[in-house]
Amino acid sequence: MQQLLEFKQSARTTWATGDYDAMMRQEQLYGVGVELVQRLGIGRDETVLDVACGTGNAAIPAAEAGARVTGVDLTPEMLATARRRAASADVEVAWTEGDAEDLPFDDDSFDVVVSTFGCMFAPRHEVVADEIARVLRPGGRLGVASWTPQGAFGEFFRTVGAHLPPSPDYVDPPPLWGDEQHVTELFEGTGIRLDFAREAWEIGHDSLQAAVECYTTALGPVVEARQLSESEGAWPQLRDDLLELFRRHDTSDDDRLVFPAEYLVVVGHAQ
């Protein structure tokens, strides 16, 4: 389907925009990958796939735990940063360019499949869930972390999305991967038993303005929303909407911005 190919090409360009790694370091979000690896008890010599691995949030700590890790992502620029991070951590990961909706691996290939804020961005959630179930071996484990629709980032995506052209009908909204009922339905009939836990990551920035500047210069989809809104004269509105959102979620009692960002951790066991 030509439209879908174009959508993915455009997603690749989007995620290559900005400086994702800088945002991840600012928000210490690489800790989520470390926690997921610990939660799943990933150990030496297990085969692990990180889906939509980006700069290696889960892949690198899994490799540090001694696992044999493959990271797959649509965007070569993300994988280039992942390679640099893995080299600094002195670990090896098989970085692979590929689509979460068409994983380039055989059935039953992995002991563990993980994804942190990754597979939620592939457009057709059911296709991704089927692919994950296909490559996970019987008895294997699954771990997925996704922002929830009700949390600060769920609201953030809706706010930014209002300033972007509407998505095609076949695109499922990303934060639905953070909804227990939706994820249960995705994996129905796959033989994977699921457990859920809602967690919150404390995000910190020097100020409300610094947060807006960070997202609109570093996080690809938001950089594009800023560029588009600037070309249409709507940037002051988007900036004010984001400032207002952060002000409502701010829990700090000084000039800094601190807010809890809720995410859902899905742990699965394949029969």
Ligand SMILES: C[S@@+](CC[C@H](N)C(=O)[O-])C[C@H]1O[C@@H](n2cnc3c(N)ncnc32)[C@H](O)[C@@H]1O
């Ligand atoms: C928010 S980033 C998350 C990256 C990483 N997992 C993390 O925790 O930082 C989303 C990633 O999904 C990737 N992505 C989007 N659509 C994809 C698809 N259809 N298949 C594979 N990767 C995809 C993007 O290239 C990007 O690296």
